[in-house]
Amino acid sequence: AQSVTQLDSQVPVFEEAPVELRCNYSSSVSVYLFWYVQYPNQGLQLLLKYLSGSTLVKGINGFEAEFNKSQTSFHLRKPSVHISDTAEYFCAVSLSGGYNKLIFGAGTRLAVHP
Amino acid sequence: DVKVTQSSRYLVKRTGEKVFLECVQDMDHENMFWYRQDPGLGLRLIYFSYDVKMKEKGDIPEGYSVSREKKERFSLILESASTNQTSMYLCASSLSGGIIRGEQYFGPGTRLTVT
Numbered sequence: 001a002q003s004v005t006q007l008d009s010q011v012p013v014f015e016e017a018p019v020e021l022r023c024n025y026s027s028s029v030s031v032y033l034f035w036y037v038q039y040p041n042q043g044l045q046l047l048l049k050y051l052s053g054s055t056l057v058k059g060i061n062g063f064e065a066e067f068n069k070s071q072t073s074f075h076l077r078k079p080s081v082h083i084s085d086t087a088e089y090f091c092a093v094s095l096s097g098g099y100n101k102l103i104f105g106a107g108t109r110l111a112v113h114p
Numbered sequence: 115d116v117k118v119t120q121s122s123r124y125l126v127k128r129t130g131e132k133v134f135l136e137c138v139q140d141m142d143h144e145n146m147f148w149y150r151q152d153p154g155l156g157l158r159l160i161y162f163s164y165d166v167k168m169k170e171k172g173d174i175p176e177g178y179s180v181s182r183e184k185k186e187r188f189s190l191i192l193e194s195a196s197t198n199q200t201s202m203y204l205c206a207s208s209l210s211g212g213i214i215r216g217e218q219y220f221g222p223g224t225r226l227t228v229t
Contacts, residue, residue: 043221106154
């Protein structure tokens with residue numbers, strides 16, 4: 001069965017510093033991987049996705065993620081964060097088969113401090 | 115822009131009440147989903163629907179039912195609300211046709227408190 005582990009529940013960081021949010025998955029089959037962001041009092045919004053091809057994926061708001069099949073990881077990075085990046089970030093893996101179901105990690109709360 | 119709306123942002127109900135959470139999407143999506151979001155647990159799938167009147171159980175369906183009478187509307191029903199159903203409930207929709215087309219779009223959520 002597929003599962004997703006987000007290794008950090010909270011990540012505090014100062015403004016303009018780089019950040020990495022870690023995500024590992026387990027699956028016996030090929031997967032599709034996603035990062036979603038949830039700003040306070042809002043629903044989830046897609047940041048980026050890996051479906052196939054280049055292992056470095058660029059998303060919105062300057063975020064990028066690298067798919068590493070050998071390490072079963074899909075870590076999210078940003079070289080310089082802003083206060084407005086304060087949010088909760090969710091890594092997700094799609095189930096093989098139909099209906100596009102997703103399995104989510106527990107989430108990482110990113111707190112950017114001035 | 116895809117719009118997924120949920121009938122209430124905040125809801126307070128008493129134990130034993132029947133609760134209806136409504137979700138509407140305006141992009142003619144075939145698939146609709148109900149998730150529950152709890153701190154430290156992420157999002158867990160309750161039910162999903164891939165067509166009108168069709169539904170499938172997710173990972174935590176116990177205590178919930180769903181209804182999809184029209185393509186744009188997907189309702190989550192708590193037959194007899196209990197305090198352990200206090201949570202944030204998120205609705206999502208997506209096109210069918212495989213993961214390439216199947217990005218899920220989320221509503222703003224309904225924070226339900228059962229007292």
